[in-house]
Amino acid sequence: MTLRGMLPMLLLTSVALAACTPPAAGSSAPASPSAAPPASTPPAPVTPSASPSRTPPKPAVTKAGLAYFFSIALGSEYGAKSAPVIRWTKPRVTVRVHGKPTKSARTCLDKVVTDFNALSRSTDLALTTGPADIDLHFAPLATFKSLEPDYVTGNDGFVHVEWNGFSSITRANVLIRSSGLSPGIRCHLIREELTQGMGLLRDSNKYPGSIFYGRYLPAPTRYSKLDKEVIRLLYSDAVRPGDDKAAVTRAVRVTGS
Numbered sequence: 001m002t003l004r005g006m007l008p009m010l011l012l013t014s015v016a017l018a019a020c021t022p023p024a025a026g027s028s029a030p031a032s033p034s035a036a037p038p039a040s041t042p043p044a045p046v047t048p049s050a051s052p053s054r055t056p057p058k059p060a061v062t063k064a065g066l067a068y069f070f071s072i073a074l075g076s077e078y079g080a081k082s083a084p085v086i087r088w089t090k091p092r093v094t095v096r097v098h099g100k101p102t103k104s105a106r107t108c109l110d111k112v113v114t115d116f117n118a119l120s121r122s123t124d125l126a127l128t129t130g131p132a133d134i135d136l137h138f139a140p141l142a143t144f145k146s147l148e149p150d151y152v153t154g155n156d157g158f159v160h161v162e163w164n165g166f167s168s169i170t171r172a173n174v175l176i177r178s179s180g181l182s183p184g185i186r187c188h189l190i191r192e193e194l195t196q197g198m199g200l201l202r203d204s205n206k207y208p209g210s211i212f213y214g215r216y217l218p219a220p221t222r223y224s225k226l227d228k229e230v231i232r233l234l235y236s237d238a239v240r241p242g243d244d245k246a247a248v249t250r251a252v253r254v255t256g257s
Contacts, residue, residue: 058253059236065229066254070245072202072212073234085243086161087199087234088123088133089168095125095194096132099139099178108187108221109136112194119228120235123198133171134197136190138178148173156181157189159197167241172197188219195227199234 061069075083101109113125137147144151148160156177163169174193176186192211203214209224223231233239238251 059238060255061229061233061252062256063254064257065226068226069230069233071204072200075202084167085239085241086163086167086169087241089241092124092126094128094132095134095136096128098135098137101138104183105186108190112191115223119231121237122235136174138176140179141177144175148175157193159193161197169199184221185219187221
């Protein structure tokens with residue numbers, strides 16, 4: 001079972017400024033009564049009014065998919081069990097790899113990035129060698145606490161996520177154990193922890209084939225059908241940071257079971 005940490009919200013205050021400039025003294029004067037009437041002018045051409053914008057259709061989601069979304073997207077494992085949606089709002093979230101991942105681990109990471117981007121409409125993951133939004137460490141278990149002070153002992157994978165007062169994620173720190181694991185288990189941890197760093201912070205013991213399954217095994221290395229549905233919903237145009245259960249329900253069209 002993998003666990004993760006979470007910092008409290010950073011409360012921000014937004015300030016909007018507006019100015020109302022008065023007219024200059026004497027700048028408004030009545031027309032002289034003796035002035036000749038103005039010459040008639042041709043009527044201005046009529047500009048056709050623009051068509052009203054159409055409301056985009058609500059995304060379809062199954063009943064099971066919506067219920068699973070509420071199970072893993074609202075709240076976190078270490079923190080509030082019920083909280084609004086949190087997610088990245090940037091169109092491109094960068095990931096920097098630290099340490100020396102094996103060839104199979106690097107191949108797995110590339111596949112996770114490709115798979116996530118294929119599901120997301122609003123935000124793509126991108127690997128980088130410079131400063132990044134998400135730091136992904138392949139490191140010995142003994143170093144985890146030094147890499148992430150909020151690390152909870154006893155976990156081979158871990159993610160720490162920070163967000164602001166608008167429920168927009170600002171940073172994530174992912175830890176993956178670099179030794180003592182099979183390639184399959186490590187690949188599962190890469191997929192789970194990086195995906196959870198995108199805002200899906202809770203585990204569930206309901207679906208063993210899901211990467212969010214709360215037990216250590218069977219440790220799937222691919223997104224399940226429900227996983228894909230949840231990721232599509234979170235990074236659709238319908239769900240916004242700060243949405244609660246009621247807001248998400250209003251934003252979607254439930255179909256099927």
